[in-house]
Amino acid sequence: MAVDVDEKDRLKGDKKIPLGVFIKRVFRYLKPEIGRFILAGILILINVGLDVVLPLITAAVTDNLSSETPVLSYLILMACVYLVICVINNVFLYFESMVLQKAGQEIIYNLRMEIFSHIEGMSLSQFTEMPVGSLVTRVTSYTQSMSDMFTNVIVSVIRNLLTVVSVYAIMFVINWKLASLLLISVALVFVSSLIFSKYVSGAFKKERQAVSDLNAFMNETLSGMKTIKLFNRQKGKLDEFDEKNTFMRRARFNVIKGFGIYRPFVSFVYITTMALIFWFGIKMGLSAGSIVAFYLYTGRFFNPVQQLADQLNNIQKAKSASERLFNLLDVKPEVRDLPDAEELTDVKGRIEFENVWFAYEGENWILKDVSFVIEPGETCAFVGATGAGKTTILGLIVRNYEIQRGRILIDGKDIRHIKIKSLRKAIGQMLQDVFLFSGTVKTNITLHDDTIPDEDVKAACKYVNADTFIEKLPQQYEDAVSNRGENFSQGQRQLLSFARTVLHKPKILILDEATANIDTETEAVIQASLEKMRSIGTMLIVAHRLSTIQHSDQIIVLQNGEIIERGTHQELLANHGYYWKLYRLQFENQ
């Protein structure tokens, strides 16, 4: 079990990628948006430049007012310049943010398409190894983190660095001694921001943990309330709840503690620095304007320094998200087309198993030396207890898994030399639990293929007798399917799955019958449509109700992965063997 968990973790991808390779791969996603990034870069440059000028204007106004001969027109001019810069600056800022947003959204979109398509191409067996939840987060949120790295993190790092450097340069020019003194405060803020950002990301992590813990507990407790009451354990559960509830309150408060010390501290440093500037500024004999400029620049200095520390953390986060994405992209599908694979054309529908052996893992054989032939147009049924290997046979024909020994032939061709897509297109699969997607009845039949005309959908439904119940729905074919189709009965689901299959015009049909009980009326409808569908082509059925298969051309009885009986319904009954007993059991139970 422990090994299993590790395997899953490895698939989730925590493999380190060398930095050089990493940067190269990352740059690939940036390339299509390079124009936008350059534009944003230019805007940032202008922005930072203009921003740096503003305090100089205020300083000029102050100096002019303090001079012996203030000039009114100059003052008004300065105010106007201030206003114009302000307007230009904000307009540029708006465009810059928009350009970056667009670039970011494009990158996310492309990245998502790539990841989704990649996952979609993986083999069915690989899906059982990877938890759906973590695949979903890769498509939805990791892509965001990666794009964040370009549009948010790197861009702000650049902007902040530019600001810090240019602001400091100006202060240095005005008075290098005072500017050097300022370094103490800057260092204090930077270091405290580093510490804070580290602390608070840890505290946030704990908080998230506490929240998800409590939520999981709540969900379980509410779902298991009956059990709790039956055993009078309300008190015990309340104690458990108290522990988690308090833990969460503390975890949340710990985050606030971080902010509660850090924020006031930074503002304390800021005001203290102001006092220092005034005191030393006057001592060093700076003009009123210069002191005001220093004062204003210090304000512009603190924010970027604080942010820089935070961004160092974010880069790390974005990097690990991207790494996981790359790791996933490096997973190759397990079942792949061989180089010499051919298209399957003009399917007759002859299916042959030639000494097939199969195990999901190791020597744990599910099928042992199974051989049979189904002629074109025949209907063949598989019968046997749970775990006898019936469903496995169906999965092997469509190459969900590779067999270990023997051959599977369709029209005499080994399926390993047939292109997977063309193989599956030829075979209509009606799976055991009919999976319905959110959408409408129609989209569940067409499966998002918009090129299929409505008439064809209706014809398919009519063919399998699904039209009767669909037309009774309030919005018929446009009726909503929600919550995985909770609002449809087992029988209705089965009919929808028939319609799906018939619509896609297969040459071979395989049906894994649902085990659930279906009401008699629907059962009769299903039987009638099955009877019709037999004329479409070769049909393979795994049946749980023997009534379904009485008219089959061939019935194969399996036990523990081996064929123990075969023949028609009448022949098998005459045999008085396993099938006969099964039949009596079911028949009399009705």
Add this chain to the structure above:
Amino acid sequence: MLLGKHLNKYYLRYWYLFLGGIAALIAVDYVQLFLPRYLGDIVNILNAEGPLDVDTVGSLCLKLLGVAAVMFFGRMLWRFTLFNASFRIESGLRREMFQKSERLSQRYYGETKVGSIMSWFTTDLEEIQDYTGFGTVQIVDSMFLGLLVIVNMFAMDWVMASFAMIPMLLIVVWGVLVEKFTAERWTDRQEKYDKMYDFTQENFTGISVVKAFVKETSEIHAFAKVAKKNKDANLRFAKVHILFDTLIELIIGLILALIMGFGSWFVFAFVSGSPVSIFGHEIALDPGQLVTFIGYFDSLIWPMIALGMLVSMLGRARASLKRVSAFLDSPEDVANCKDAKVLKDVKGEVEFKNFSFAYPANPDTEVLKNISLKIEPGELIGVVGRVGCGKTTLLTALSRLYNVESGTVFIDGNDIMECDIASVRDSVAFVPQDSFLFSSTVGKNISFSKPDATEEEIREAAEFADVADNIDAFPESYDTVTGERGVTLSGGQKQRISLARAYLKQAPVLILDDSVSAVDVRTEEHILENIREGRRGRTTIIIASRISSVARADRILVLKNGEVEAFDTPAALEKISPTYAKMVELQALEDEIKGGDV
């Protein structure tokens, strides 16, 4: 203010935290306004003719340090008190809700989805926490700081202050508008994201269908559509969001430029000796005062924004409090009656008298009709019948998860409607069909029914349920964690652990509701043997779908369509109950088939 009967008591309980926090906020707000004044003073000192007044500068700098210190401690204090209080309110309310959830009956859970209850527990409580914590800060800041600044500005020069107030309103309007315009797009963006999330999740879950129909390409196209919608919604939101961000900066810049322009003119006129006169009022403004005035304006931005945001925040918090209160006030229908009798030394006699039952959700359909029967203490009883004949419902009635009609169900001759509920449930150990286990260790799951059980007792219970060998084979035996984060148990293992849990309780009445359906025949045989031995002298009731499970019971109850078809010894039943006879016949056939299986 957010008020409500469930919330007010917390304000009273944590009054000192609120008081301390609000006092700290007010202190910070108050000293904060010294800053612009000192700044103005310094400018004036710099402007003054003659030698610099170094002493005054020195004392001003010291005062600045004093303000910095007060602000440091004050800001720390209000964060540590107000947020502390709001988190305590949140966790206190959550605790009340949890207790409530334990008191509500199964009827409530039948009518309300766990998902909705969860959202009250999470989103709504957070909304309330946000308002009581950060909301309080916003109220105090917008009221106190806002007023204080305005008063100060008017005290300096009422004409200038009045002119400055006009653009100030723009900021309040901005605060209101920003919520209005961004909220809708933000929700839309969230919805589109959820849609994409759901699509992805559904697609990966239903991947077998996609593969079966070779729909990879069309699914990718469909995904492209939802992903594009998500992108567009993000950009739509970004557009207004960035626009509003820019707007507020623009408004502030505009006002600053205006103050600077007009201010310079006023100062210039004042310094040149011919002050500007508006409405007959001469504006006397020196450069220092202009700096102070700008500083005041700067301090006013946040309170104004806060004021604008408060409106919608209060609306959301009120709606959340309403939902939380509705949950806390929902009626508890299964509760002890007055002077409820506490059952003690229960012998295990069970009796139904003219018992009929319909589920609250479906009051017109009687699942059970006029059941009358009596089970003697110490009997081993089997219950059989077709799916839906009411077996489970009949015996669940003994646990009083739902109310029953008075005078119909008795334990040891006591009407269960008049007994203390906890003592009723203590006398009956019920092993339900769906074996619900908690994500905890195997040992704790077994001792769930008796937390103070010794290791030997837990082991004995596991042996009784024939699951001890399986548990020993687990990596950490009884300390192995079950559920999502641990070992996945098979259906049969779950059933047997759930049986061990019920057995450990050593209750006078033990009920097994088809609870060994997923174990193989031999293990079942073993468990039945253990029941006959281990439960000797105590009432045990086994609901079964296979006749073999109850063949050796003292008496078997056969139910048909909610009524008693027969209740007698197994031997007698074959003659008097057609349902039972049929079951026996089928069982024989099934055994034959199973025999071929081995």
